[in-house]
Amino acid sequence: MKLQEYRSKEILARYGVPLLAGETATTPAEARAAAERIGGPVVVKAQVLVGGRGKAGGVRLAANPAEAEDRAAAILGMEIKGITVRTVLVAPAADIAQEFYLGLILDRAAKAISVIGSAEGGVEIEETARTNPAAILRLPLHPLLGLRDHDIRRVSFFLGIPADLRRDFATTLRGLHAAFVESDADLAEINPLAVTRDGRLLALDAKVVLDESGLFRHPDLEQMRDLNEEERSETAAREAGINFIKLDGSIGCMVNGAGLAMTTMDLVKLAGGEPANFLDIGGGAKADRVAAAFGIILDDPNVRAILVNIFGGITRGDEVARGIVEARETLTREVPMVVRIVGTNAAEAQAILARASLITADSLDDAAVKAVAAARQGGAA
Amino acid sequence: MILVNRDTRLLVQGITGREGTFHSLAMLEYGTNVVAGVTPGKGGQAALDGLVPVFDTVTEAVRETGANTSCIFVPASAAPDAILEAAFSGIGLVFCITEGIPALDMLAVYHVLRQQGVRLVGPNCPGATSVGGAKVGIIPGDIHRAGSVGLVSRSGTLTYEVVQAMTDAGIGQSTCVGIGGDPIVGTSFIDILDLFNQDPETEAIVMIGEIGGDEEEKAAAFVQREVRKPMAAFIAGRTAPPGRRMGHAGAIISGGAGTAESKRAALEEAGIRVADSPSHIPSLLRAAGVPR
Numbered sequence: 001m002k003l004q005e006y007r008s009k010e011i012l013a014r015y016g017v018p019l020l021a022g023e024t025a026t027t028p029a030e031a032r033a034a035a036e037r038i039g040g041p042v043v044v045k046a047q048v049l050v051g052g053r054g055k056a057g058g059v060r061l062a063a064n065p066a067e068a069e070d071r072a073a074a075i076l077g078m079e080i081k082g083i084t085v086r087t088v089l090v091a092p093a094a095d096i097a098q099e100f101y102l103g104l105i106l107d108r109a110a111k112a113i114s115v116i117g118s119a120e121g122g123v124e125i126e127e128t129a130r131t132n133p134a135a136i137l138r139l140p141l142h143p144l145l146g147l148r149d150h151d152i153r154r155v156s157f158f159l160g161i162p163a164d165l166r167r168d169f170a171t172t173l174r175g176l177h178a179a180f181v182e183s184d185a186d187l188a189e190i191n192p193l194a195v196t197r198d199g200r201l202l203a204l205d206a207k208v209v210l211d212e213s214g215l216f217r218h219p220d221l222e223q224m225r226d227l228n229e230e231e232r233s234e235t236a237a238r239e240a241g242i243n244f245i246k247l248d249g250s251i252g253c254m255v256n257g258a259g260l261a262m263t264t265m266d267l268v269k270l271a272g273g274e275p276a277n278f279l280d281i282g283g284g285a286k287a288d289r290v291a292a293a294f295g296i297i298l299d300d301p302n303v304r305a306i307l308v309n310i311f312g313g314i315t316r317g318d319e320v321a322r323g324i325v326e327a328r329e330t331l332t333r334e335v336p337m338v339v340r341i342v343g344t345n346a347a348e349a350q351a352i353l354a355r356a357s358l359i360t361a362d363s364l365d366d367a368a369v370k371a372v373a374a375a376r377q378g379g380a381a
Numbered sequence: 382m383i384l385v386n387r388d389t390r391l392l393v394q395g396i397t398g399r400e401g402t403f404h405s406l407a408m409l410e411y412g413t414n415v416v417a418g419v420t421p422g423k424g425g426q427a428a429l430d431g432l433v434p435v436f437d438t439v440t441e442a443v444r445e446t447g448a449n450t451s452c453i454f455v456p457a458s459a460a461p462d463a464i465l466e467a468a469f470s471g472i473g474l475v476f477c478i479t480e481g482i483p484a485l486d487m488l489a490v491y492h493v494l495r496q497q498g499v500r501l502v503g504p505n506c507p508g509a510t511s512v513g514g515a516k517v518g519i520i521p522g523d524i525h526r527a528g529s530v531g532l533v534s535r536s537g538t539l540t541y542e543v544v545q546a547m548t549d550a551g552i553g554q555s556t557c558v559g560i561g562g563d564p565i566v567g568t569s570f571i572d573i574l575d576l577f578n579q580d581p582e583t584e585a586i587v588m589i590g591e592i593g594g595d596e597e598e599k600a601a602a603f604v605q606r607e608v609r610k611p612m613a614a615f616i617a618g619r620t621a622p623p624g625r626r627m628g629h630a631g632a633i634i635s636g637g638a639g640t641a642e643s644k645r646a647a648l649e650e651a652g653i654r655v656a657d658s659p660s661h662i663p664s665l666l667r668a669a670g671v672p673r
Binding site: 106108109111112113143144181184186211213214216217245247255256257258259260262263265266267268269270275278283311312313314342343344363364365 | 483489524534538660
């Protein structure tokens with residue numbers, strides 16, 4: 001789960017990371033009031049979860065409260081990579097002398113939390129990795145000992161932190177690490193970590209991405225989820241316990257298991273169609289979850305056909321078949337449905353589907369071809 | 382056969398739970414030697430229609446029954462500790478089926494088990510079945526046919542799909558292993574490929590990967606160096622959009638790395654035939670010289 005900049009800063013501030021928090025605003029008037037409270041020049045920043053805010057004109061300086069109001073009026077409502085800006089962060093402007101990148105990641109290769117540091121701050125780390133990989137330090141931390149002073153010194157000297165700011169740097173990295181561990185993060189980065197002309201070390205931007213699997217023990221962080229940037233259907237799916245990602249095609253897919261769901265999408269494409277979604281109904285799905293999945297798929301007006309692919313194991317084929325037939329009664333619109341159910345109780349499932357005169361398929365390849373054909377016919381009608 | 386066989390003496394942690402009971406019965410039915418269960422607080426009871434004794438701790442279960450392998454069905458919040466309990470109680474091989482374990486919890490567990498010399502498969506994996514030997518986990522027992530092809534996969538139901546396709550085509554399996562879809566798993570593709578490579582009963586190998594990470598690329602390099610047995614592969618997620626997590630925590634394409642194309646190229650470079658559909662795996666195996 002990606003967190004907005006202001007949420008990320010809120011977490012880092014709790015752990016003592018030096019930063020200029022600022023205030024959020026959803027109207028130009030609020031932005032003006034925030035700038036008045038802050039005093040002096042401010043920066044008005046679009047709060048969206050996509051990169052490239054600055055280039056898109058979503059980050060602007062304002063010398064006084066009146067200007068802050070103007071800037072907020074320009075930024076609020078603008079679209080950045082398809083996301084409408086609804087919130088801005090108004091923060092004190094900083095006069096930057098030097099910028100660093102400092103991040104922590106869950107390092108799958110090292111099976112550790114790794115510190116990532118670069119003296120080329122303000123640029124995306126992926127960009128630095130391409131253009132100047134030698135400028136990046138990647139330091140895996142000991143899985144049991146965590147972040148130690150010698151680790152901090154190593155990063156500090158690699159980055160060339162000015163001597164009088166090394167203590168603040170240690171506070172920053174320690175805070176970032178504690179925030180990462182105690183929030184169950186996948187990523188926590190400060191970019192840029194800036195040295196200002198008046199000699200302060202400050203986190204000017206922050207990004208925290210949380211591990212969805214860790215959220216059960218952080219109900220407070222779950223509250224930080226930005227539903228504004230999540231597809232409505234994805235929110236509904238999450239609440240129903242379904243893994244769902246909306247795509248742009250015309251063939252709705254309902255599958256059990258993530259790997260099989262991806263494969264089903266791939267085979268739709270191979271058959272000349274485009275998948276409308278990734279959908280994994282999860283293990284042991286019963287009629288109610290099947291019905292919820294149909295509702296979510298059909299909520300997308302682009303869907304012209306639905307492909308159901310179930311390999312029964314924990315999930316029982318007859319339960320799913322019954323769910324399909326029941327759900328069909330209540331569906332808001334009629335689209336052709338191709339159903340393939342194999343594995344546990346597949347024979348019972350076939351009988352149920354045959355009575356309901358649904359298009360069935362034996363193999364996954366066959367199901368994909370039939371679904372693509374059905375979508376074409378449906379689209380022509 | 383690798384990992385599990387007739388000598389497996391299985392302990393099920395979480396045997397009295399809904400999933401634990403259901404799958405333990407299926408394992409027993411398959412012929413797996415399920416010798417004990419552990420549910421703290423239910424020691425002294427008997428699970429699975431009185432067939433399997435239940436203990437409060439893994440230490441007791443091992444002492445009383447000689448269990449050497451564990452299969453874990455406990456909830457995500459308790460699973461990391463259950464893995465450690467098994468490892469510190471003399472169990473040499475642990476399968477963790479549980480999904481949704483926070484990744485950070487697995488870091489210490491991963492390294493401690495390596496230090497203890499205990500093998501962990503998973504978490505978030507379907508387990509392993511040695512056909513005609515033992516089934517540990519949740520892979521349906523009736524989709525297999527005995528034979529000489531080893532299969533290793535990161536998925537669950539996709540594994541079943543490929544196994545079924547092989548069985549339907551008359552190609553039997555030695556052992557099928559799911560290593561799990563999480564970012565931090567105990568056993569890698571390379572670990573399993575190494576075991577299959579040394580297993581005299583395995584003559585060919587199928588590998589089922591998916592987008593995200595670079596485990597498939599590393600496996601390809603290992604195959605090029607070490608493996609002389611014929612191989613076929615499938616990679617799921619060619620149509621997955623970048624930056625989105627496709628169900629499995631591990632399945633995410635980031636910064637252009639971990640795409641199906643890069644994995645396919647690496648595998649083909651290593652001489653592995655890569656299928657466009659799971660149903661093509663049998664013909665690729667035939668082409669690689671696997672007999673009926």
